Amino acid sequence: MSAETVLERILNRDEEPRDLPLALLQHITKHFCEENKIGQGGFGEVYKGELRNGIVVAVKRIDVNQITIDDVSFRREFNSLMNTNHQNVVRFLGFCSNTHHIPRKEAREINLVNVRERILCFEYIGNGSLDKHITDELRGLEWEPRYEIIAGICKGLLYLHEQKKIIHMDLKPPNILLDDHKVPKITDFGLSRSNDKSHTMGHRFGTAGYIAPEYEKDGKTSFKCDIYSLGVIITELATGCKTVPDKNN
Incomplete structure (x- = not known):
């Protein structure tokens, strides 16, 4: 079963929210391109992701650091979302943890720095906040x-x-x-x-x-x-x- 099929089954309530592959979230958001960005807050950026059947989801991308959010805060949000099911609470679909490297100039050297990010996937609400x-x-x-x-x-x-x-x-x-x-x-x-x-x-x-x-x-x-x-x-x-x-x- 493909990752996109799993997400479709979650949307149809045939599966519970679960760990989603980074490659899937990159694919449906066109690698988190600027034109798919639909919001930004103090704790992350939100992107629109489109599945092959045309259904749209929202993907929240959070860099984990002292300024934005730490692992404790992420687990708090994740646990809150996993335990909710109400028409007046946004529906949670899945999550992903990822670590990648970016070059950063320090003094006279350029070093690779680990960047940890946490990604959450939700139902898409198209009428704004x-x-x-x-x-x-x-x-x-x-x-x-x-x-x-x-x-x-x-x-x-x-x-x-x-x-x-x-x-x-x-x-x-x-x-x-x-x-x-x-x-x-x-x-x-x-x-x-x-x-x-x-x-x-x-x-x-x-x-x-x-x-x-x-x-x-x-x-x-x-x-x-x-x-x-x-x-x-x-x-x-x-x-x-x-x-x-x-x-x-």
Whole structure:
């Protein structure tokens, strides 16, 4: 059975997510060419990959280093994704670990440096992320679709919290994708953690404006951190801005 057939079977839910060959991910993304690049975040770049049957998937490529993400963070995201199955959480298809060499000039010599990367494969959501819609369409978006988006985010978050005991820790509009029917899907679990292992963190990560005050100030993680971020998103969807407008305006 070819690697592409395996990925097709995963898409058809005949197989569980699994380790995917690097050659397959390179092939479907045209070797991660620039024209197939569809997004970039603090923890990696996302590319569109097309299978022979025309089905499109998303491939997230992450260099492992002190600036982007370490193996612990990768395993955290992988474990979170492997254990999720909900219509409001982006569907995970597989992963790949790879090490390659690049030339780097150091002093007067050119040395080969090992570069470790981790690659994740997801379902492709073609309607963009929520922040694009807030920016471009909010003025013309009726209340009912806004409500449905809010309800979908709440359902996805409730599933993560109550059934999977996962704290997302980076909930924001760029990490919520909308499908063609504007069904929201929570994505990007690079900062997620199990509530069972919740603790006070020394280094703070996240996006200003969406970070809960207790996490930003003291590094305390809990489900409440996600609820704070959710409140900011709801305010933004309802009013077009992150903070409540002046009541006199």
